[in-house]
Structure formats: C-alpha cells, structure tokens
Amino acid sequence: MTVATGIRGEDRQNAVAGWLFMTPTILIFSVFVIIPIIAAVYFSMTDWNGISPPAEATFIGLDNYKTILTQPGIRQTDFFTALKNTTYFALGVVPMQTIISLLLAVVVNQSLLRFKSFFRTTYYFPSITSSVAISLMFLFFYQKSGLVNQILSTLTFGAWEPIAWMADPRGLIHIALSWFGLTIQTAPDFLTQTSLFGVPLWSWISGPSVALTGIMIMNTWTTIGTMMIIFLAALQDIPNFVYEAAQIDGASAWSQFRRITLPMLRPTMFFVVTLGLIGTYQVFDQIYVMSSGGPAKTTLTIAYLVYRNGFNNSQMGLGAAIAILLFIIIFALTMIQRRITGSEAAV
Amino acid sequence: MTTISESIPQSNVNGRVSWATVKKVLSYGILFLLALTFIYPFLLAIATSFKTLPEINQNPVSLIPQVVTLEGYQRLLTFNVPRWTLNSALVAVSITLGNLLFASLGGYALARIRFPGSKAVFLGILGTMMIPGIVLLIPMFIVLKALGFVDTYAGLIMPKLITAFSIFLMKQFFESVPRELEEAARIDGASPLQIFFRVVLPTAKPALVALIIFSFQGAWNDFMHPLIVITVNQQLFTLPLGLALLRGGMGQNLQWNSLMAGSMLTTLPMAIVFFVFQRYFIEGISYSGIKG
Secondary structure (H helix, E strand, O other), rough: HHHHHHHHHHHHHHHHHHHHHHHHHHHHHHHHHHHHHHHHHOOOOOOOOOOOHHHOOOOOOOOHHHHHHHOOOHHHHHHHHHHHHHHHHHHHHHHHHHHHHHHHHHOOOOOOOHHHHHHHHHHHHHHOOOOOHHHHHHHHHHHOHHHHHHHHHHHOOOOOOOOOHHHHOHHHHHHHHHHHHOOOOOOHHHHHEEEEEEEEEEHHHEEEEEEEHHHHHHHHHHHHHHHHHHHHHHOOOOHHHHHHHHOOOOHHHHHHHHHHHHOOOOOHHHHHHHHHHHHOOOOHHHHHHOOOOOOOOOOOOOOHHHHHHHHHOHHHHHHHHHHHHHHHHHHHHHHHHHHHHOOOOOO | OHHHHHHHHHHOOOOOOOOHHHHHHHHHHHHHHHHHHHHHHHHHHHHHHHHHHHHHOOOOOOOOOOOOOOOOHHHHHOOOHHHHHHHHHHHHHHHHHHHHHHHHHHHHHHHHHOOHHHHHHHHHHHHHHHOOOOHHHOOOOOOOHHHHHOOOHHHHHHHHOHHHHHHHHHHHHHOOOOOOHHHHHHOOOOOOOHHHHHHHHHHHHHHHHHHHHHHHHHHOOOHHHHHHHOOHHHHHOHHHHHHHHHHHHHHHOOHHHHHHHHHHHHHHHHHHHHHHHHHHHHHHHHHHHHHH
C-alpha cells in the first residue's frame, strides 16, 4: 500500500517536473513557431499588405495560389523564374558541395597525413563566418578587375576576358549554345514563342546566369567545410579491419573506395544531400547582399521573392502563399530523395 | 591500416617512384592549394580594409597595402558601427544564455523524466525542425507586429531563446549520462530540480560548450531575423544587418575599405571563439550531424 502511493507520488512529481522543465520551450515554440505556422496558412489566403492592422485583411480563399500557379502575368512569371533560378542553384551547388567535401574527407582522413587539424580548421572556417561578411568579400572579388578574374586570367595565360560577374545575366547553357551558333535570334520559334508558366522555353533552358554561378561558387566554398566534417566523422566510424581485409584480398584503392567507403557512407550521403537541398532552396542572405535578384532577375530566388513581396511590395498575403509553396517543394524534394536513396538510409 | 600503408613503399625496391609517394605528393599538393583558396580571400579582405580607396581601385588583389590607412575603419565610426557591435553582442549573449538554460532543462526532461505527454512534446519539436526558416519569415513578422515587438530588443531576442536544435543536442547528451548518478541522489531524497542542478548539469560541460558555440555563432551571424524585426530604428541594427544596409546605402560608389573593415569586424569575434574552442566545434558538428 505504502509502496503504491510512493510510486504514484513519484509519478506526480515527475509529471510536474517534466512539464515545468518544458514550460519555457513550449511557450516560446507556441508563440514563435506554432502560431506563426497557422498564421502563415491563414494569411496566405488573404490580401494583407503588411502595413494595415492584420485583422483588417480580407479573406480571399485560394486566390493568391491561383495568381501564382495558373494566371499568366508578372507574378506567375516571377515565381517560376525564381523556381527556375533556385533549381539551377541547387542542381549546381548540391552535387558540387557533396562530391568535393566527400573527396576532401577521404583525403584528409588518410592515417599518415600530417597537418590534419590545420586542413580541417582551414576548410571549416568559412562555415562559421557571417554570410553577410562573406558576401561582401566575394562581391569585391567578383569585380571586373577583381581577384577572380585575375586568377582566371593568370591560369589561362591571359586568354580570359575579365567579366563583371555580378552584372552578367547571360545563362551558362545559353553561352554554350551560342558557341554552336544558337542564340535567341537563331533559335527555333518553338523555343522562343512557347511559354510554360509564363516563362519562355528558351529562358527555361538558360542555365544559371554568370551572376548566379558566382553566388553558387561562393556558396559551395562556404559549405564544403561543414559537409567535410560530417563525412569525416562517418569515415572514422568505418572499422579499419574492413579495409585491411580488402587489402589482403588485393583490392585496389579505387575499388576499396567504391565497394567499402561509398556503401558505408550512404546514410551520411543522404543526410548531407538533404541538408544541401534544404539550404540551397532557401538561399537568401547572399542574394540580398550581392545582387538583390538582378541582373535581369537571374538571381531572383524563391526565398528572396518571398521577402520582396512581403516587405518591399506590400503583398504579405502573396508572399506567405509563395513561402508555403516553397515549404511544399522542399518537403517533396526530401521525400523523393528519401525514396531514391532508400528508406533504410533515413537517419 | 597504418602498418600496411607503411609497408608499401618498402616493398617497392626497384628504384621506381612508388604509387604511395605519388599519392602522398598529390594529396598534399591538392590540400595545400585548396587551403590557399580558403585563406587568401580572408587575407586579401584584411589587407583591403587597410588600403586607401585609390589604391584599391588601382590594385585590388595585392596582399600588402602601399600606404596603411585606418580610413576604412574611421568611416565605420561615423555609421554607428560601435553601437551595432554592442547590439550584436547583447543579442548573441542573451540568446546563448537562453538556449543554455532552456535547452538543458528541456533536453533533460525529454531524456530522463517520464511524464505524460513527453512523447507528443518531443514529436512536436521534431516536426518544427522540418519547417524551413524562410517559411516562417512573414508569419514571424505578423506575430512580432501583433505583440508590439517590431523594432525592439525583445523582438530580436525572444523568438531565438530556444531552438529545436539545442534541445536535441542536450537531449542526446543527457541520454548518454549513466542513470546511477541520479538514482543515488534520488534515494537520498533529492527533488528533480535539485538532481538536475546539482548532479546532472555539472556533468554536461562538453555539451554545454558545444551549445554555447553553436548558439553564439547562429545569433552573431544571423541576418534574416534582424532584417525583418528591425524596420526603421537604426539604433537597433545588429552588425550583419547594419553592414548589409550600409552596402545598399552606398549605391554604385562602394567604399571597399570600409566594407572589408566591417566584414572583418564581424568575423573577428567568431574567429577568436573558433580558435579557442576548435575541438568542440568539430566534435559538436560531427555529434549533431551524424545523429541528424
């Protein structure tokens, strides 16, 4: 009898303590995460401008979503241009950062390597630096007379024509096509005349612009350190005897990498690619500081469009709708990726 | 592994350069070259911050200023930068303290205290981690406006006092602490609060250091949140926000020595924290990274 009340007393004490300990967290999460999410869904169905009292906003149902997805016009064109740019951004950055950081991790992980911690520290440092500071630095390097052009010029023995990176709206694929004589003037009509979601086919296949490529290179540069450290930790978890056994069997370095390292790193690969996708689809700070979406909207990303609509164009409702579409896109991409990598790889 | 790799060069006695040597030279070559691409930009930014504007125009890539000037830094003073630095420090320290306290309380409760609803709370927090920050941009503004937190320190600090990431870091840590410690204290009649502060928390030092680093880094470098909270009051700018708007205000006529000076000013505190706590950074990121 006394034992039973003792246990119940302890249960109650635990319940009180548990909820007491969680109170600050629950409070802050409710006010600054849960309520905003609900508010986002609601306001995406209003015409709120961000200035008048929120209560005065008119409920307009799914009109914002219709404007973006189905009604031809500047808003639809902007959204799909941003979607295109952001997708090129992710398609470039995610594979680049994953492959480079994996290779770096494998090289740095070699047991006989000296200066290991120097390399680790050096590569990781940009990851802890303010995105605004890094963006300003690269803005400086990307000038016509800046560091990047000078390096390229040196590497090509002067053959490189300096370009003003951040002012260059030419798409990389367009540039490549122009080498074969295919430009907007010579392109077949179906490319230039047909539009999909308010963006001409010719623009869809532009590739990232030179300006966006500059930001992509910078973004890769800043993120590979973090990814490398994640890969390094996973590499250190692969037991040595697996490699030793393979070496005794005469496996080459390449086949060890392909048959042992890569399969063992699959869960980590999934994690890194997911991180990469989530990060790239939200790219914002760099765009704000370096290009404000220009030149010719070729660095307009979805995140920047959300901000611009909400805070510069007084279209909070429309901005909220775009943010929700972005959430759906990121969620879907993560799910698709999980399917491809195999669900057992899920962390 | 070590012994086998070491034995490879010795087995190659016929005078040819062994594959192991080639591999080594190649590895070091690539690693050092790459290290240079990581270090040079920072050195150049530092050098530029001490150059005069004409010199920057004339030679934007040299590492050594012909004339060392503090012009870039002095101009920053006229833009209220000291105030922005103080704001950044105040905000980052408050947010770090908040995360330390609330994340260790919450993480401990989720890891160790069996209370009704703990599973639901845990899943709820897990769910919010799936929501990309940018999605909350506008709704956060709506809530801050409703609370009257726009253009206030409260707006800068309160929403960031606890993050899902911090909670997970601490929860994971507390799960690794042996239960015997608490059992002994419990038998002695200590309350959960006493057990937490006297017995458990002192063992959590490594996790707390990792938490300090990540919270401080996140808050110090944050740009998006201050951007939406501070709409008009320049007195409340944080360093990254002020710097970005400074750039915007200069238009086409960018004063690079000041912009680089500001960037270095923003980088310096993080660099110090980083070099002092290096080990914890690396440990922390692998720890949190792997567990996802």
